[in-house]
Amino acid sequence: MVKEQISLLYVPRDTQQPLIEEDWDYASADTKTHTHGFHAYPAMMIPQVARRLIGMYGQRGQTLLDPFCGSGTSLVEARLAGLNGYGIDINPLAVLLARAKTTDIPESVLQGALLEIIDAYQLRRQNGTVQVPQFFNMDYWFSPEVQLQLACLREVIFAILDQAVRQFMLVAFSHTVRECSYTRKGEFKLYRLPESQIRDFRPDVLGTFIAKVEKNIAGMAEFNAQVDHRTHVQVFQSDTRLRQPIPDASVDLVVTSPPYGDSQTTVAYGQFSRLSLQWLGLPCEEAKSVDRRALGGKLQDKAQTSLYRSQSLEATVEQISQRDTRRARQVKAFYDDFAQCFVEITRVCRAGAKACFVVGNRTVRGIRVPTDTILREIAEGFGWRFVEQFERRIPNKRMPLQNSPSNVPGERGETITREHIVVLEKSQ
Numbered sequence: 001m002v003k004e005q006i007s008l009l010y011v012p013r014d015t016q017q018p019l020i021e022e023d024w025d026y027a028s029a030d031t032k033t034h035t036h037g038f039h040a041y042p043a044m045m046i047p048q049v050a051r052r053l054i055g056m057y058g059q060r061g062q063t064l065l066d067p068f069c070g071s072g073t074s075l076v077e078a079r080l081a082g083l084n085g086y087g088i089d090i091n092p093l094a095v096l097l098a099r100a101k102t103t104d105i106p107e108s109v110l111q112g113a114l115l116e117i118i119d120a121y122q123l124r125r126q127n128g129t130v131q132v133p134q135f136f137n138m139d140y141w142f143s144p145e146v147q148l149q150l151a152c153l154r155e156v157i158f159a160i161l162d163q164a165v166r167q168f169m170l171v172a173f174s175h176t177v178r179e180c181s182y183t184r185k186g187e188f189k190l191y192r193l194p195e196s197q198i199r200d201f202r203p204d205v206l207g208t209f210i211a212k213v214e215k216n217i218a219g220m221a222e223f224n225a226q227v228d229h230r231t232h233v234q235v236f237q238s239d240t241r242l243r244q245p246i247p248d249a250s251v252d253l254v255v256t257s258p259p260y261g262d263s264q265t266t267v268a269y270g271q272f273s274r275l276s277l278q279w280l281g282l283p284c285e286e287a288k289s290v291d292r293r294a295l296g297g298k299l300q301d302k303a304q305t306s307l308y309r310s311q312s313l314e315a316t317v318e319q320i321s322q323r324d325t326r327r328a329r330q331v332k333a334f335y336d337d338f339a340q341c342f343v344e345i346t347r348v349c350r351a352g353a354k355a356c357f358v359v360g361n362r363t364v365r366g367i368r369v370p371t372d373t374i375l376r377e378i379a380e381g382f383g384w385r386f387v388e389q390f391e392r393r394i395p396n397k398r399m400p401l402q403n404s405p406s407n408v409p410g411e412r413g414e415t416i417t418r419e420h421i422v423v424l425e426k427s428q
């Protein structure tokens with residue numbers, strides 16, 4: 001792709017100043033094509049951004065890694081562009097979504113499976129032998145009738161023998177769980193509908209599920225028509241701080257959007273996923289602990305100092321600690337965890353590999369945290385060099401409108417309205 005053809009806000013390697021004010025925004029782009037529209041997920045990457053980065057830095061036959069793959073946007077785009085992929089995410093719901101979105105299944109198989117589900121569901125409803133699972137706050141989030149219907153549907157889907165088909169159906173089931181619960185729609189955190197709306201809320205569980213499956217089959221058809229069938233993707237449910245079953249120097253390109261910060265004060269992936277995960281059969285405690293186990297989720301007793309150096313981070317943490325020492329420690333803990341991921345990212349990438357990180361600079365206690373610069377400084381310590389950087393406004397990505405930088409309920413801070421796409425290269 002010729003650089004001049006693409007409009008962008010571009011920071012060349014020798015200067016910090018953006019030169020050409022154009023866009024990576026894709027404000028009016030359709031972000032739900034192919035399998036991208038299977039299921040909502042917080043802070044999803046825009047497929048067009050992943051596609052463009054893969055087009056600029058990747059080649060057919062190569063291998064892409066997304067170490068924070070979330071719902072799998074860059075992995076879907078990898079297969080469409082003829083690259084193999086590895087994905088890692090700590091959130092089991094993300095792993096389910098990423099696997100389902102990257103697994104091609106013939107539409108006829110899915111249509112047949114849907115008809116079988118409908119028959120089996122109706123039979124089971126008539127027999128009335130459904131076991132409703134018990135988990136924390138079940139009655140708070142679901143009416144007794146919805147509980148019965150979801151339990152019935154779940155049993156029918158769990159009985160599907162073909163793993164890929166079951167996975168595909170569970171994605172639509174997870175969507176149905178959300179839609180038919182008392183949660184306020186369009187929110188990432190779990191907020192209950194007001195009582196006045198709950199009284200009249202009688203969702204059609206099977207109808208919601210069927211509509212979603214049909215929509216997803218249409219998306220799968222689009223994916224099937226364009227995917228490079230020689231490619232494959234593996235998604236690991238794991239913590240990127242740990243060693244993964246990925247060979248040394250086997251990755252050519254990283255395209256990823258890491259969390260903006262700890263889940264508690266930025267995006268609560270675990271909270272977003274909890275009801276689905278509980279219905280999908282994950283033990284309640286494990287479902288509830290996703291945010292604690294994610295990057296920055298646990299405050300270390302002692303800050304880790306030996307792994308990396310970042311002058312920008314040190315200065316920022318110092319500034320924040322003058323206002324709030326606990327928040328300063330939280331910020332530091334997040335980058336300590338992030339740096340640990342770099343050990344593994346560096347191991348699996350070959351010399352000369354490119355890594356594209358889509359990051360946001362959030363504000364903590366009124367102080368801007370320059371993640372783009374901190375990332376560069378951390379990466380340089382692991383033998384990566386800065387190549388270039390692009391900027392994008394966030395027009396249509398599903399994000400909390402404002403973060404809660406002080407972590408005080410109701411208190412709102414500055415919104416992350418821009419993202420920075422930092423491109424690095426692993427030294428030879």
Ligand SMILES: C[S@@+](CC[C@H](N)C(=O)[O-])C[C@H]1O[C@@H](n2cnc3c(N)ncnc32)[C@H](O)[C@@H]1O
Nearest residue numbers: 044045068070071073089090091239240294295
């Ligand atoms: C910004 S989201 C990625 C969204 C993704 N690009 C998409 O399009 O859906 C960041 C992801 O990092 C994951 N994450 C947080 N800590 C992690 C860790 N230690 N190891 C692996 N994944 C982690 C979160 O669960 C979340 O799914």
